[in-house]
Amino acid sequence: MSHTAHIPSHRKPRQRASKSALRAGVAGGVLSTIAVAGAAGPAQAEPVTQTIEMPTITTGxxxxxxxxxxxxxxxxxxxxxxxxxxxxxxxxxxxxxxxxxxxxxxxxxxxxxxxxxxxxxxxxxxxxxxxxTTLSAPAGSSSGNSSSASAPSSSSSTATGSAGAIVAFAKAQVGDAYVSGGTGPNAWDCSGLVQAAYRTVDIDLPRVSQSQSTAGTQVSLDNLQPGDILYWGGAGSAYHVAIYVGGGEFVGAQNSSTGTVQRSMDYDRPSGAVRVL
Structure with missing residues (x-):
């Protein structure tokens, strides 16, 4: 027998395999738990995503x-x-x-x-x-009768036949408007009225004043008869005409201000006259 056989050993006793296995098991379990928990993380988020009702939110x-x-x-x-x-x-x-x-x-x-x-x-x-006045002064002094020009012998009461119809038509238009180029029935210019009056007795006169002033026989202003055509200006170049209605008066479409009027010859003495009838 050895002299050291009874001396106790100072070494630490070896751990038994069961303890090591236990420790290894514990460690493995912890790691496995952690691994399972980590793996379970995404798996737990999936139900949250599935419970959101996205179609309802989108529709609204x-x-x-x-x-x-x-x-x-x-x-x-x-x-x-x-x-x-x-x-x-x-x-x-x-x-x-x-x-x-x-x-x-x-x-x-x-x-x-x-x-x-x-x-x-x-x-x-x-x-x-x-x-x-200037032109008629010598004639008046030689005849000794200056009133004959202003007092024609005929009157409207003696107008008969065609002359009476012309005078009646002219007087019926008194009050109508004056319109340049007017030929009736409610608006006239001077020659349009004269032409229309003569047309009532089937006499077709020229349309304008210049031609109407030479359409008949020239007569003196002191020998007028109802129905004669009075003109202002020269024969063949007259700028205005009217119809003598007797009693020293005429009917004419004067201008846009007065219209068709019956006036005394003293209001505006004509230059001459022609007789058509």
Whole structure:
């Protein structure tokens, strides 16, 4: 026997395999648990994703977007309509203002034209009166009877037959308007009235004053008969005509200011006369 056989050993006793296996098992279990937990993480998120009702949210959102788009479109349409209405109203206002200004301008122009025509008529009448006075003075002094020119012997009461019809027609038009180029039935110029009066007895006279002043036999102003044609200006160049109705009066379409009137020859003495009947 050895002398060391009874001496106890100072080495640590070896761990038994069971303890090592236990420790290894514990460690493995922990790691396995961790691994399982890690692997279970994504698996736990999947049910959350599946429980979100995305179709419901999407449908509601689409409806809201569609409603908003429709409302926006309606607002845009309303604004466009209002803009169109405003533009139309502005255009109508401008046209009305322009039309009113044009009407005022035409009225003023017409008034000026009428005043000018009336002034010209007065001037021409005064000039013709002065000229006739100068020309007739020697004849009046030689005959010794200056009143015969202003007092024709015939009167309207003696107008019969064709002359009576012409005179009646002319008088019936008194009060009608004067229109340049007018031939009736409610508006005349001077030669248009004379032509229409003679047409009642089937006599077709020329249309214009110049031709009517030479359409018959020249007669003196102191030997007039109802129905004779009076003219102002020269024979063949007359600028105005009328119908003698007797009693020292005539009917004529004078101008736009007076219209068709019956006046005394003293109002505007004619230059001459022609007899057609």
């Amino acid at each position: 959102l689409s409806t809201a977007v569609a409603a908003s788009a429709q409302a926006t479109q309606q607002v845009a349409l309303d604004l466009e309509t209002r803009a169109y209405e405003d533009a139309a109203a502005e255009s109508a206002a401008k046209k009305a203002k322009k039309a009113q200004a044009e009407a005022v301008r035409k009225a003023e122009a017409k008034k000026k034209a009428e005043a000018k025509a009336e002034a010209a008529e007065r001037a021409e009448r005064a000039s013709r009166t002065a000229e006739r």
